Amino acid sequence: MIWDIQNLFRRHAREIDRFLRRRGHNPDTAADLTQDAFVRLLTATPSSSDDNPRAYLHRVAHNLSVDLMRRERRILNVYLPDEEMRQVADTAPLxxxxxxxxxxxxxxxxxxxxxxxxxxxxxxxxxxxxxxxxxxxxxxxxxxxxxxxxxxxxxxxxxxxxxxxxx
Known part of the structure; x- marks a missing residue:
């Protein structure tokens, strides 16, 4: 069994993107995860148990989403106003x-x-x-x-x- 990636992308990319946004990801992150899901699909070898590529895409997108959320929980994010951020950045050349x-x-x-x-x-x-x-x-x-x-x-x-x- 061979998957038609172009056709699958046309039919399901928006759906996967919306799925990821509903899970709380911003539009840029959702777009990145959607692309990652299709890359996984592209590199996967379809087996007889994966006869539903749409379900496979949703499962991969869900797993990518969970992995990202786990990684983000481990990282301490601090918001800095633009003025403070400019003070942190080193403008000296390497x-x-x-x-x-x-x-x-x-x-x-x-x-x-x-x-x-x-x-x-x-x-x-x-x-x-x-x-x-x-x-x-x-x-x-x-x-x-x-x-x-x-x-x-x-x-x-x-x-x-x-x-x-x-x-």
Whole structure:
């Protein structure tokens, strides 16, 4: 015997979701448990005793619900207002991220020194000085299209040095 999972999902997913909500689960948890029930159905081997997949789904959903409630009873949940939660969260970057970012900055510094003077100045004025293409073009005495070409070359050069798709 083989179960048609797609057909079973179309016919019973809402029903299982409602069943789990009636058991006291919020909509997100009910949706997760519904998905878990169908994953169990997908990985189960139907036997002659499981000739009613709807009943099997309800039994699996019930068991998943009970297991979740048992786990949640063991965990102490504390409600904190948003302001207090922000104070608990550590906004400092992880040491690995800090080292990684430092290494990438060193690569960018070296790559910037490899650029021709006009290209580097155009890039710095546009990217770091937050000037428009037109403003950079006027200041360097170039056309806007030539300025854009220089800045685009700088971006490409930096991407190549970082071995990355985007900066």
């Amino acid at each position: 040491p690995e991220a800090f080292v990684y970012d430092r290494q990438r900055l060193q690569i960018v510094d070296k790559a910037m020194l490899e650029l021709p003077e006009k290209t580097r100045r155009a890039f710095e004025m546009h990217r770091m000085g937050e000037k428009t293409m037109a403003e950079v073009a006027v200041e360097l005495g170039l056309s806007t299209s030539r300025t854009w070409t220089l800045i685009r070359r700088a971006y490409r050069h930096l991407r190549e040095r970082l071995n990355d798709d985007a900066i």
